[in-house]
Amino acid sequence: MTTDRKIALVDLGRCEVETFPISMDLEQRFLGGSGVATYLFCKHAPEMVDPGSADNICIVSAGYLSGTLSAPLGAAVLTSKAATTGLMARACIDGPFAAQMRGAGFEHLVLKGRAGKKTCLLIRDGRIEFKEVPGLKDKGLSDQRAILCKEALGNEAQLICIQKNGDDLFFAADACLALSKDVEDMEPDKSGLAKVLEAKNIVALACSGTIAFEVKDPEGIIAYERKLLENIDAPLTRNRPDPDIQGPETMEGPAGSVDLTQIKQTLMQCLGLPSGTKNGAKGQEFNFRTAADRIELNTGLALDEDELKQIAYRCITMERIYNIREGIALKQGQSAEDYRENGWTRKALVKKTKVFDPLRIDDLWSRLKS
Amino acid sequence: MKILISDPNKCNGCRMCRTACAIRKAGVCNPEKSRIQVIQMDECDRYLPLVCQNCEDAPCIAVCPKEAISRSEDPVVRTVIDYNKCVGCRMCLNACSFGTIGFDEDRGRPFKCDLCGGDPLCVHFCEPGALTLKDSTMIQYDQARVSALKRTGMRK
Numbered sequence: 001m002t003t004d005r006k007i008a009l010v011d012l013g014r015c016e017v018e019t020f021p022i023s024m025d026l027e028q029r030f031l032g033g034s035g036v037a038t039y040l041f042c043k044h045a046p047e048m049v050d051p052g053s054a055d056n057i058c059i060v061s062a063g064y065l066s067g068t069l070s071a072p073l074g075a076a077v078l079t080s081k082a083a084t085t086g087l088m089a090r091a092c093i094d095g096p097f098a099a100q101m102r103g104a105g106f107e108h109l110v111l112k113g114r115a116g117k118k119t120c121l122l123i124r125d126g127r128i129e130f131k132e133v134p135g136l137k138d139k140g141l142s143d144q145r146a147i148l149c150k151e152a153l154g155n156e157a158q159l160i161c162i163q164k165n166g167d168d169l170f171f172a173a174d175a176c177l178a179l180s181k182d183v184e185d186m187e188p189d190k191s192g193l194a195k196v197l198e199a200k201n202i203v204a205l206a207c208s209g210t211i212a213f214e215v216k217d218p219e220g221i222i223a224y225e226r227k228l229l230e231n232i233d234a235p236l237t238r239n240r241p242d243p244d245i246q247g248p249e250t251m252e253g254p255a256g257s258v259d260l261t262q263i264k265q266t267l268m269q270c271l272g273l274p275s276g277t278k279n280g281a282k283g284q285e286f287n288f289r290t291a292a293d294r295i296e297l298n299t300g301l302a303l304d305e306d307e308l309k310q311i312a313y314r315c316i317t318m319e320r321i322y323n324i325r326e327g328i329a330l331k332q333g334q335s336a337e338d339y340r341e342n343g344w345t346r347k348a349l350v351k352k353t354k355v356f357d358p359l360r361i362d363d364l365w366s367r368l369k370s
Numbered sequence: 371m372k373i374l375i376s377d378p379n380k381c382n383g384c385r386m387c388r389t390a391c392a393i394r395k396a397g398v399c400n401p402e403k404s405r406i407q408v409i410q411m412d413e414c415d416r417y418l419p420l421v422c423q424n425c426e427d428a429p430c431i432a433v434c435p436k437e438a439i440s441r442s443e444d445p446v447v448r449t450v451i452d453y454n455k456c457v458g459c460r461m462c463l464n465a466c467s468f469g470t471i472g473f474d475e476d477r478g479r480p481f482k483c484d485l486c487g488g489d490p491l492c493v494h495f496c497e498p499g500a501l502t503l504k505d506s507t508m509i510q511y512d513q514a515r516v517s518a519l520k521r522t523g524m525r526k
Contacts, residue, residue: 067399069495072389096385103400156401212400218393225390226494 005107013113015130032064034269035315037079051083052199054114061108063272067099069225070294074098074272084192087323091191094274095173100158104209115201123207141172148206161204162194169194216300254358255317266312314359320344321368371506376419380500383417387492405483406492421483422470424448430462446488
């Protein structure tokens with residue numbers, strides 16, 4: 001059984017697009033956003049690929065709740081093998097891009113190959129165009145937006161573009177500009193993913209769409225979010241204590257322990273909850289019960305708190321196993337040290353019956369076992 | 371008469387108002403179905419939420435060939451659409467100076483903000499407080515008009 005959500009497999013070299021519906025099974029195992037992206041990356045990325053080569057893939061994902069009342073500015077997540085570390089990396093881009101991408105008809109874009117020339121991807125109402133747009137190079141985000149809006153995308157178009165900031169590259173999106181008028185002030189990309197996109201000859205991704213996505217319980221989610229908003233400024237003592245704070249700070253599973261903070265962060269990326277807002281760490285603490293309620297009211301998918309934690313645990317484990325396959329044990333640095341100290345080794349994690357089967361990722365066994 | 375005031379200095383472009391409106395009025399997440407629009411003004415990096423202004427001399431009323439739009443004595447919504455008369459010709463959409471009349475493709479008819487019967491949902495969802503519902507008597511229209519004319523004159 002499938003949902004009305006779609007994945008686009010974009011071959012930049014051949015200028016071809018294939019679309020697939022997202023299965024209900026995939027949604028239940030990984031939700032969306034970074035969850036499905038991690039699964040797709042493990043499934044499609046070639047072994048020991050050079051991050052700067054055409055064979056590396058980059059996945060642009062909208063969160064499971066992006067564009068809904070729970071996350072109108074839900075973050076987009078980019079997933080790829082980073083040029084800087086040679087490991088799986090993610091970059092979150094807050095702002096309306098993810099919502100607009102869903103409105104344009106796609107949840108995930110799997111970018112593979114390399115475009116022949118500097119290319120913009122124009123995504124609108126279920127179609128993806130490969131376009132060389134002259135005059136974009138060395139322009140600021142505002143100017144790039146103005147140029148691309150003229151390409152029949154309309155004023156609602158939202159962009160992700162890759163620009164130079166000194167010697168480094170950084171992502172710029174419409175919301176980032178709103179946060180900082182002067183792009184010179186923006187942080188360069190530390191994830192190394194801007195370089196991956198640049199290596200694919202992508203200048204910008206522009207989305208515009210009018211495709212509606214259904215809300216399971218419209219009045220229910222309105223009442224729920226309104227209540228959350230009304231309580232947002234209430235003193236902490238008046239709030240019900242979050243049971244997560246009282247419980248253990250790590251989660252145990254077949255692939256070892258995972259920090260609860262990492263579980264929460266992963267779920268936020270799966271759902272597309274923006275970082276640093278009322279939904280994120282700086283405002284209201286991420287709450288598993290609230291997340292489960294929001295998912296059910298928006299989509300009808302009923303999950304309990306343990307199932308949510310399992311989803312995050314599954315995603316984190318997939319990433320660890322991928323990094324082991326890509327030879328993290330032979331690398332230097334903090335990440336490699338963490339793997340060694342915590343015993344996240346090939347011997348401990350790459351086990352079909354003890355890890356892949358219970359975590360329901362057995363379909364990745366043939367891809368990740370080597 | 372009540373009117374919805376939006377303050378671009380406070381609006382952060384979060385679009386909660388637009389999403390909430392589309393869900394309440396159409397049961398879906400789709401900006402096209404929202405009665406409130408959020409205009410992004412690139413030149414000054416600001417956002418301006420806009421709804422039907424219930425214009426005194428409304429162009430949508432003047433242009434409607436079926437006289438389906440009329441003024442009412444309702445203290446909340448002064449411009450109303452009579453769907454029994456409307457033929458979905460979209461003349462009102464073209465005439466509206468603010469672009470705040472939308473069109474429902476499924477039903478073949480236009481729609482506009484009705485201020486949710488006097489308790490607009492968008493105001494409740496506006497976290498930065500950019501949207502407020504005010505009584506028109508509280509707004510200094512005469513002063514605003516003089517000020518606007520002065521500014522226009524200065525530009526000339």
